[in-house]
Amino acid sequence: MSNIHITYFIFILPFTFLLQTSLRVSAVPPLYHSCSSTTGNFTSNTIYEKNLNTLLDNLQRDISPLRFSRAVSRIRPSLFFGIALCRGDVKSSKCDACVRHASIELRKSCPYNKGAIIWYDDCLLKYLDQSFFGKIDSKNKFYLLNVANVSHDPNLFNQEVKGLLSKLALESANTKELFSFGKTKLDEFTNLYGSTQCTQDLSNKVCKICLDEAIRELPSCCYGKRGGRIIGGSCNVRYELYPFINS
Numbered sequence: 009m010s011n012i013h014i015t016y017f018i019f020i021l022p023f024t025f026l027l028q029t030s031l032r033v034s035a036v037p038p039l040y041h042s043c044s045s046t047t048g049n050f051t052s053n054t055i056y057e058k059n060l061n062t063l064l065d066n067l068q069r070d071i072s073p074l075r076f077s078r079a080v081s082r083i084r085p086s087l088f089f090g091i092a093l094c095r096g097d098v099k100s101s102k103c104d105a106c107v108r109h110a111s112i113e114l115r116k117s118c119p120y121n122k123g124a125i126i127w128y129d130d131c132l133l134k135y136l137d138q139s140f141f142g143k144i145d146s147k148n149k150f151y152l153l154n155v156a157n158v159s160h161d162p163n164l165f166n167q168e169v170k171g172l173l174s175k176l177a178l179e180s181a182n183t184k185e186l187f188s189f190g191k192t193k194l195d196e197f198t199n200l201y202g203s204t205q206c207t208q209d210l211s212n213k214v215c216k217i218c219l220d221e222a223i224r225e226l227p228s229c230c231y232g233k234r235g236g237r238i239i240g241g242s243c244n245v246r247y248e249l250y251p252f253i254n255s
């Protein structure tokens with residue numbers, strides 16, 4: 009694991025505040041989390057809390073070889089839906105550890121919320137008191153960017169980013185794990201690296217729609233920047249000038 013520090017700005021859509029954060033590549037703190045405010049709160053030591061803990065246990069237990077799990081847990085009158093997903097290249101043991109950690113953090117960060125999501129470099133975890141499987145989550149989304157400008161012509165660079173990610177989006181949508189990564193040569197000394205991934209509750213077709221939308225949004229955050237990521241509740245896209253995927 010590398011020890012490079014990369015400076016990112018993190019922007020939360022659609023809000024206007026921003027904060028600067030210095031991320032260690034192997035960072036334990038989450039990239040971001042969000043507690044759902046529309047579906048309300050429950051109180052401690054209730055059926056809701058018991059059911060949510062059951063759901064989170066099941067999500068950790070049932071992670072598939074494709075690095076995904078989904079679960080539904082009902083203890084009347086409470087009902088929860090959840091997913092856990094690791095980055096496609098993350099080793100199984102690391103994936104399990106990330107989801108376990110995410111589960112603890114999410115209970116701490118959103119203790120009584122009926123909906124919540126948390127993102128790490130290696131995984132995401134989400135639950136809600138209504139079904140969201142198969143639908144694009146357009147509510148939970150943020151972006152990260154490397155503030156340094158590229159030394160290339162930003163217009164041409166932007167086209168290269170779009171070209172690479174669009175190709176990867178198509179590839180992702182045609183795989184079972186809905187994940188893809190790759191690179192393209194920019195010049196003699198520089199490669200552009202990219203990755204695209206959807207949560208596996210989406211169909212191939214809906215995955216492609218989600219990724220295309222994220223790719224369309226990239227220029228508004230990351231035009232001419234050396235790295236950028238659009239991270240949502242259903243899919244994410246990323247590009248960098250260094251290899252960030254274990255292949």
Ligand SMILES: *[C@@H]1O[C@H](CO)[C@@H](O)[C@H](O)[C@H]1NC(C)=O
Pocket residue numbers: 043048049117118119120121
């Ligand atoms: C719900 O819980 C959150 C903390 O997770 C708290 O900030 C919020 O005020 C609570 N909302 C209500 C309506 O009690």
Ligand SMILES: *[C@@H]1O[C@H](CO)[C@@H](O)[C@H](O)[C@H]1NC(C)=O
Pocket residue numbers: 155156157
């Ligand atoms: C990046 O480029 C923009 C537009 O050319 C410029 O305004 C900005 O100051 C540059 N930022 C850095 C960090 O060099």
